[in-house]
Amino acid sequence: MDVLNSLGSGLLHVFSLGDFSMLLLGLLIGMAVSIMPGLGLVMGVVLALPFTYRMPIEPAIILLTAIYVSGTYAGCFTAILYRIPGEPMDVPLLWDGYSMTQRGEAAKALGWALVAALTGGLISSAVMVALAVPFSNAALKFGPPEYFAAVFFGFTSIAALAGKSFVNAFISLLIGLWIATIGVDQTYSAQRFTFGMPVLMGGLPYVVILVGMYGLGELISRVGRGLPKIEKPPDDVAVGTSFPSLREMWSIRSTFIRSSILGTILGIVPGAGATITSFISYGIEKQYGKRRDQLGKGVPEGIVAPQIGSTASVAGHMIPLLTLGLPGSGATAVILGAFLLHGVQPGPLLFTQPDSKIVVYSILASLFVGVIGMCVMGFVWIKVVVKVLKIPQPLLVAIVMVFCIVGAYADRNSMNDVWIIVVFGVLGFLFERFRFPIAPMVLGVILGPLAESSFIQTMVSYNNDWTIFLRHPISGTLIGLSIVALAYPLVREILGRKPKPILLGGES
Amino acid sequence: MKRTTFTASMLGALGAATVATPQLARAEDAYPSRPITLIVPWGPGGGSDQVGRAVAKNLQDVLKGTSIPVINVPGADGNDGMVRLAGGDADGYTMVIFIADTFVGNITAKTPPAWHLSDITPLAMMNTMPFAYYLSKDSPYKDWASFEKAAKTTQMRVAITGYGSAEDIGTKYFANKGGLKLTQVAFAKPGERYAALLGNQVEVMCDPIGNVSHYVESGQMKPICVWAEKRLGVVPYCPTAHEVGYKVVLEEWRTIAVKAGTDPKNVAFLDRALASAYKTADFQAFLKSSWSDPDSYVAAKDLPAFFAARRKDVDTLIAATH
Numbered sequence: 115m116d117v118l119n120s121l122g123s124g125l126l127h128v129f130s131l132g133d134f135s136m137l138l139l140g141l142l143i144g145m146a147v148s149i150m151p152g153l154g155l156v157m158g159v160v161l162a163l164p165f166t167y168r169m170p171i172e173p174a175i176i177l178l179t180a181i182y183v184s185g186t187y188a189g190c191f192t193a194i195l196y197r198i199p200g201e202p203m204d205v206p207l208l209w210d211g212y213s214m215t216q217r218g219e220a221a222k223a224l225g226w227a228l229v230a231a232l233t234g235g236l237i238s239s240a241v242m243v244a245l246a247v248p249f250s251n252a253a254l255k256f257g258p259p260e261y262f263a264a265v266f267f268g269f270t271s272i273a274a275l276a277g278k279s280f281v282n283a284f285i286s287l288l289i290g291l292w293i294a295t296i297g298v299d300q301t302y303s304a305q306r307f308t309f310g311m312p313v314l315m316g317g318l319p320y321v322v323i324l325v326g327m328y329g330l331g332e333l334i335s336r337v338g339r340g341l342p343k344i345e346k347p348p349d350d351v352a353v354g355t356s357f358p359s360l361r362e363m364w365s366i367r368s369t370f371i372r373s374s375i376l377g378t379i380l381g382i383v384p385g386a387g388a389t390i391t392s393f394i395s396y397g398i399e400k401q402y403g404k405r406r407d408q409l410g411k412g413v414p415e416g417i418v419a420p421q422i423g424s425t426a427s428v429a430g431h432m433i434p435l436l437t438l439g440l441p442g443s444g445a446t447a448v449i450l451g452a453f454l455l456h457g458v459q460p461g462p463l464l465f466t467q468p469d470s471k472i473v474v475y476s477i478l479a480s481l482f483v484g485v486i487g488m489c490v491m492g493f494v495w496i497k498v499v500v501k502v503l504k505i506p507q508p509l510l511v512a513i514v515m516v517f518c519i520v521g522a523y524a525d526r527n528s529m530n531d532v533w534i535i536v537v538f539g540v541l542g543f544l545f546e547r548f549r550f551p552i553a554p555m556v557l558g559v560i561l562g563p564l565a566e567s568s569f570i571q572t573m574v575s576y577n578n579d580w581t582i583f584l585r586h587p588i589s590g591t592l593i594g595l596s597i598v599a600l601a602y603p604l605v606r607e608i609l610g611r612k613p614k615p616i617l618l619g620g621e622s
Numbered sequence: 623m624k625r626t627t628f629t630a631s632m633l634g635a636l637g638a639a640t641v642a643t644p645q646l647a648r649a650e651d652a653y654p655s656r657p658i659t660l661i662v663p664w665g666p667g668g669g670s671d672q673v674g675r676a677v678a679k680n681l682q683d684v685l686k687g688t689s690i691p692v693i694n695v696p697g698a699d700g701n702d703g704m705v706r707l708a709g710g711d712a713d714g715y716t717m718v719i720f721i722a723d724t725f726v727g728n729i730t731a732k733t734p735p736a737w738h739l740s741d742i743t744p745l746a747m748m749n750t751m752p753f754a755y756y757l758s759k760d761s762p763y764k765d766w767a768s769f770e771k772a773a774k775t776t777q778m779r780v781a782i783t784g785y786g787s788a789e790d791i792g793t794k795y796f797a798n799k800g801g802l803k804l805t806q807v808a809f810a811k812p813g814e815r816y817a818a819l820l821g822n823q824v825e826v827m828c829d830p831i832g833n834v835s836h837y838v839e840s841g842q843m844k845p846i847c848v849w850a851e852k853r854l855g856v857v858p859y860c861p862t863a864h865e866v867g868y869k870v871v872l873e874e875w876r877t878i879a880v881k882a883g884t885d886p887k888n889v890a891f892l893d894r895a896l897a898s899a900y901k902t903a904d905f906q907a908f909l910k911s912s913w914s915d916p917d918s919y920v921a922a923k924d925l926p927a928f929f930a931a932r933r934k935d936v937d938t939l940i941a942a943t944h
Binding site: 254256300301302304305315461462466527567577 | 665693695699701702732733735736777779784785786805806807808809810811812813814816817818820821823824836842
């Protein structure tokens, strides 16, 4: 009951002027960035981050979370209507969605997507609220060995899941871990890789790294490729939404249930972002669905499964973030950054103190309101929203570029950070160019210090006995899972089975 | 015509402002003529940030018309912010919060940081609070005596902020003096440190008393020994280190400083302004709510002696552990 009470007070907070306006703004930004090809939802969250420096923590996190959640939805509009996937996660939607549009059932397809986003969002949010307290109670029992094992598991699963090449993902992760060591180390105050330069002594601020890799790097790549001519959406496509009947929904209930559970669970796994969840959800439908043979020819399951998957993964990702302070995806890494900028370390303590508890529950409540809000907006304003496509690309690139640079400067009011962002922008471009996934590196930078400090704390606390990682039940289990995650790609290689190609333009 | 009335009204406003300005600002003719920035070398939300913002707010009220923007420059245990001040102009328009952590770290650092104590001119001590040891509510020990007895035979883990910090050298002294088996475990982030104690990952924790006041009030943490000579009014039941036989006084203190070489007139001006800001009811209420020492204030002229004394204390502690 306590949970419902807290959620109720959280809900009241969400409807206060400050929080609610940020929620609406976040939903709009999320929709806009997820429709524009090349501006992903991670980019949206990254660009909004510098604007939250001066805000109180609650509206700040609500803004970013709203961008995150609506960013998993609006991309389906353009995918279904014009065959333009705004985000990589919308690619599976397009196979069935656009086929329906060609048959003149665009409105129906949009209706299915809306119902799916609503279902996935609400079910996974409910699961998240139900799990948050048990998770945080378990998290309080997490000592240094468990934290190290959890981060280690995060690293291995990120490497295993991110992109086509396991080796490249691993290299990317190690580069991130190396960058995390630059500066004065927090345990013994030793200088590492500083070359005596004052700029490097404080370490590299990960906010700047995030904005550089995800924001600036992406822009440089796009300018390098030549900006795509996005065809003006044809005006003869009728833009509207019509809901499927209850009977139709009932007939594919198993798809709804399967994808919701799958999306939430995959969300908890670090490294499985909305994109991967969307593809896996579609893949499962293709293997076990009732009408698997018709998938891809314009059946609703082909829209519902990936859409539920991507929206449900948001709430799934919020659980480890809020209870353990472990981000499992690019967007949650940025949200963690916002927490830390406000001097709040997400973790089990958030749930033990009244003033931080209300902040957490406001964030949880904002997800429910956000999911409903984005569906209402999508229904009412879809005509307006798809017009975002008409913004000229060069203008867009210039605006985003300015946001990136100003954002880098504003964090610590330092010109050094502007140079650092340029360096990481170029690095992000090179990563893209040589097919190295960015997500493992960024998570390496953010979680590296935690991995290191928890490892050293364990060694100090247990007199350098490394077997402690295997002897504690929780950490032992996680280390076991990590070994499985590491072995899986190798086994797959050995068996010579080509895995299903997972397109990863970006990781969300 | 319009223009003249505008100018006239502006002049009128200026005149009114001059009349309304207190004694304090009229003693100076030009300084301060623009905002004075206060650098907080720590992240937002922490203890030093709260003190910085409370000082800025009350200083603004005292100066009536000069705003005091606060900027956070976190990084490298407070050294980034100090370097920022040391690298700027000595014009009196940039101040910094200089605290015990940075001071002790500067003494114990293996590689000297990029700034030196002689680079700053301290203005006023605005806030002090002693360190203390805490047990969690489900600890098997109930007070210092029972903890001390057990620590002579069993290995105890002590959560501290980092090696070379005040908590670290103080704990080394305790271990040496009492023959206690203490292992310091470093948790750089306050949240990690508190979770480690509450989750019983460590047996005891060391932290400034004001930083954990709400945990103590709610009964989740119990102070068992405060590193001071006199008992604290806020936790009268908690014995001091001196009472239990350890001659250690270490407190978290926070001073305001400007760059060395600033015009002595401006230093004197800020010194007086900070003294008035310290006396405001609002700042006093802040000290009370943050469990700070009620007479934290030390004036600029006494600070060099204070630093020298603290330097000696730290050296003595370090010497006692070798």
